[in-house]
Amino acid sequence: MENINETSTDFFLMGLFPPSRFGLFFFILIFLIFLMALFGNLSMIILILLDTHLHTPMYFLLSQLSFMDLNFISNIAPRMISDYLFDNKSISFIGCGIQSFLFIALAGAEGLILASMAYDRYVAICFPLHYPIRMSKRVYMLMITGSWIMGSINSCAHTLYALHIPYCGSRTINHFFCDVPAMLTLACMDTWVYEYTVFVSTSLFLVCPFIGTACSYGRVLHAICCMRSTEGKKKAYSTCSTHLTVVTFYYAPFVYTYLRPRSFRSPTEDKVLAVFYTILTPMLNPIIYSLRNKEVMGALRRVIQRICSVKK
Numbered sequence: 001m002e003n004i005n006e007t008s009t010d011f012f013l014m015g016l017f018p019p020s021r022f023g024l025f026f027f028i029l030i031f032l033i034f035l036m037a038l039f040g041n042l043s044m045i046i047l048i049l050l051d052t053h054l055h056t057p058m059y060f061l062l063s064q065l066s067f068m069d070l071n072f073i074s075n076i077a078p079r080m081i082s083d084y085l086f087d088n089k090s091i092s093f094i095g096c097g098i099q100s101f102l103f104i105a106l107a108g109a110e111g112l113i114l115a116s117m118a119y120d121r122y123v124a125i126c127f128p129l130h131y132p133i134r135m136s137k138r139v140y141m142l143m144i145t146g147s148w149i150m151g152s153i154n155s156c157a158h159t160l161y162a163l164h165i166p167y168c169g170s171r172t173i174n175h176f177f178c179d180v181p182a183m184l185t186l187a188c189m190d191t192w193v194y195e196y197t198v199f200v201s202t203s204l205f206l207v208c209p210f211i212g213t214a215c216s217y218g219r220v221l222h223a224i225c226c227m228r229s230t231e232g233k234k235k236a237y238s239t240c241s242t243h244l245t246v247v248t249f250y251y252a253p254f255v256y257t258y259l260r261p262r263s264f265r266s267p268t269e270d271k272v273l274a275v276f277y278t279i280l281t282p283m284l285n286p287i288i289y290s291l292r293n294k295e296v297m298g299a300l301r302r303v304i305q306r307i308c309s310v311k312k
Helices: 002-007 021-050 057-086 093-126 128-134 137-163 180-184 192-225 230-258 267-291 294-311
Strands: 011-013
Touching (some): 021 057, 021 294, 057 267, 093 128, 093 192, 137 192, 180 192, 192 230, 230 267, 267 294
């Protein structure tokens, strides 16, 4: 392996699954989670497209979240599964760059979409009469487009930097995907400047949206307490708690991982935390939003009834 590393431009991913029975169990679990994430997010996207009752700003943003989650897990999990089944941990230099670009772009875009969803709930509950203006089609389309563009620009900067620095010696990345900070531990140069940009980037795309999200939900919870309608309180609280669950699962591991200095990080801990935002969150989001949302469940029943009536 060492000779290969010195003569090849490919990288080698150490992976996530240990060579043991526990590794096999973990592989099967990840594979099932991947299938659930595919089915759940595809179902959510199709359901929102088919049911006109869900053609609202909140659900269009939710469809974008599902689309991002679908791409997020598809960018990571199939490679992990293939590496384990065929015992081929090699990934080309360009392939590593593409995987890294998609990961960073989707991570940044999803953080901004979650903040947009929090703003949507804030306006809907705190300023219901102004909602059609503040969350018009033009506004939420700008939110969606801006999330994708900003996430992609940020990703270009990180990926180009990672692809243009010299690597020497071992090219074995101690991770299960091409995470740029893990790649830079193999660099032949001091990368302290890049580590500073990671801190700035994480603050802009994760910490700031998280603070905005927390402030929005804080105002929402205050407005819920002032509501007179018990039914309105229950619905608003259910929606708010659902969004907070998703936000916590996504932001917390990301921020904890990328805001720590390199000296406080360990490859094993980074890989465990990465499972949360690359594997678990894409699977949990559609489950949380469907099981705890009466509108989604109602839409599902209507679509099923429509399909059954067509068959008859």
